[in-house]
Amino acid sequence: MTGEINNLAALIPANPPLRAAMTAELLRLLQPQQALLAPGETAKAEVLTLRQVGQDFQMLLKLTLDNGKQTNVQASSTLPLAQGSQLTVSQSSSANLTISVQQAIASNVATLTRIDTRELPVGSLLQGKVLTSQALPQNAGQLAQFRSLVTLLGGPQAGATLAIDSPRPLPVGSLLSARVQSDQSLSFVPLSGRQEQLAISQQLSTQQSRQASLQGLLNTLQQLPRDNSQPNELRATVDKLLASLPDVRQLSDPKGLAQALNNSGVFLEAKLLAGLPAALAPDLKAQVVRLVAQLLPGLPGNATFNPGAAASTLAQVMPGMVRNALGMLGQVSPRPHPGGFPLPSRLLQSQDGEGDLEHLLRLAAATISRLQSHQLASLEQTGTTADGNLQTTWQLEIPLRTGQDFMPLQMKLQREETPEQQSDPERERRDPLEMLWRIELSFDLHPLGPLQVQAQISQGSLSSQLWAELPSTAQLIESQLGHLRERLLARGLNVGELQCHHGTPPQGPRTHLEQRWVDEQA
Structure with missing residues (x-):
């Protein structure tokens, strides 16, 4: 369905008016057949398929x-008869079949004129294919109306035909995705948005298979020999990248955070679109892209960041998002479950016969894929929830300098x-705190081990759950929760649930913690 079609109403009378042409020669045989039926003989006819050709x-x-x-015979008509219609026909000539008006009216039982909300409750999602589209007779001063027959795909009424009146014609053969508003009203969702979600999911899967942890690149950059074996531009890029990484003290300050x-790196493309190249120097993704540009054969090193060169480099190391169609007819996939959080740790080992610069280039490309995975996961989890609320997601990763090491903080x-x-x-x-906010953190802090935090803030009230993979760390955090509650209260927050668990958070579209959060707001 085209993006212009957003809201359509299925307002069909119980017995749609039939054309006077139904009284004779309603069906024209595409291949005339002599004596198909004897004079006065009738036959039962079932409509197996229906398609529109012009008018x-x-x-x-x-x-x-x-x-x-x-x-089986092929016939044409000026009036659509829904797939599955049962008729009684007789042959009036070698080129025509005739049906009675009563039989034609009865055939419309096969066409749904309203939705059974017992089988398809309000809010249910329907998918269908447009079989026909026909302009209705228009009186002077009235807006144009179009009647379409749509075959439902999937669900309890799969295969049924739905009659729809709309102010715009529906393209014959197009796929529709609609949400039930009432027994005679549908709200259609543009398929372009569903195609983008599908493309995001496919690209996210691809990028996650290519990504590697940030520590691999950063540790390799830190160990590069400081001699004349490396170009000056490359050395300058490496030094600037390492020096730009924040430490824990910087994240303790609101402005530093x-x-x-x-x-x-999650906002790199937005900065480029805004025309802000001068502000990109400390951007992590921009610096890794610059590093790749200086490593790739045939690309001259350039210490000054050039957005055009960055776009060219991005085109080589990250294939563009492919906007595929939905695939096989009738298979409209539901919105995929967002990618898991946090991204798993993955280190790339040097391959046999691979030089230092080749390995460095592979690490840099894998780092870009990891940053891209966070960006795509943000897009995949941004949209309208089942409750009609607008959910916006930002998923990112910040490498923190801790002495001579680096600790990636996923957020x-x-x-x-x-x-x-x-x-x-x-x-x-x-x-902004009047809105509902959810925050998740994941990091591995020596000697505490892997930690994950989930928190929710709404109307000045905070609830939080923590998970520690080491039993000793879980006990230590549990003993300090009272002190944490006091500090949060001193900041003016109403503190609800504060708990620490041993292990990792449950995975899935709805964790137990999220369910309790919803209950608190009910």
Whole structure:
């Protein structure tokens, strides 16, 4: 379905008016057949297929004679008869079949004129294929109306035909995705958005298979020999990249944290679109792209970052997002479950016969794929929730300098706005903490081991759960939760649940913690 079609209403009377042409020669045989039916003989006919050709409708009919013999014939009509319609026909001439008005009216039982909300409750998602599209008679001063027959794909009423009236014609053969609003009303979702979600999911899977942990690249860069064996431009890029990495002290300051988030690489493309090349120097992804540009054969080293050169380099190391169609007819995939958080650790080993610069180039490309994986995961988890709220996600990774080592800090922030908050004219001036915020952190801090944190803030109230993989660390954190609660209360927050667990958070679209959060807001 084209993106212009957003809201359509299925407002069909119980007995749609039939054209006067139904009284004679309704069906024209595409291949005239003599004595198909004897004079006065009738046969049962079932519409097997229906397709629109211009203003006419071609059908494949299965005729069953009184003696039980069956035969298939092709016919055309100016009126669409839904697939599955049962008719009684007689042959008026070698080129025509005739059906009675009563039989034609009865055939419309096969076409749904309303939705059974017992089988398809309000909010259910429907998929279908447009079989026909026909302009309805228009009176002076009235808006044009178009009637379409749509075959439902999947669900409890799969194979049924739905009659839809709309102010715009539906392209014949197109796929529709719609949500049930009532027994006679549908809200259609543009398929372009579903195709983008599918493309994001496919590209995310590809990038995650190529990615590697940031420590591999950073440790290799730190061990590069400081001699004349490396070009000056490359050495300068490496030094600038390592010097730009934040430490724990910087993240303890609000302005330092904001700067680290801004330079994490997740906003690189937005900066380029805004025309801000001068502000890209500390951006992690921009610096790794520059490093790749200086390593790739045939690309001259350039200490000054050039957005055009960056775009060329990105095209070589990261293939563009392929916007494929939905594949086989009728298989409209539901929105895929977002990629797992946190991204797993993965280190690339040097291959046999591979030089130092070749290995460094492979590490840099894998780092870009990892940063790209976070960006794609952010896109995949951004959109409208089942409750109608707008959820925006930012997923990123910041490498922290801890002495001579590096500790990657993975972070996911989600903001959720209700429809009322989205339409509030004072939205920009309101306190951001009035919205629902979810924060997830994942890091491996020596000697505490791997840690994960989930927190939710809404209306000034905070709840949090922590997970430690080492039993001793879980006991240590549990003993300090009272002190943490006091410090949070001193900051003016209302503190709800604070717990620490041994192990890792449960995985899936809805964890137990998220369910409790929803209950708290009910």
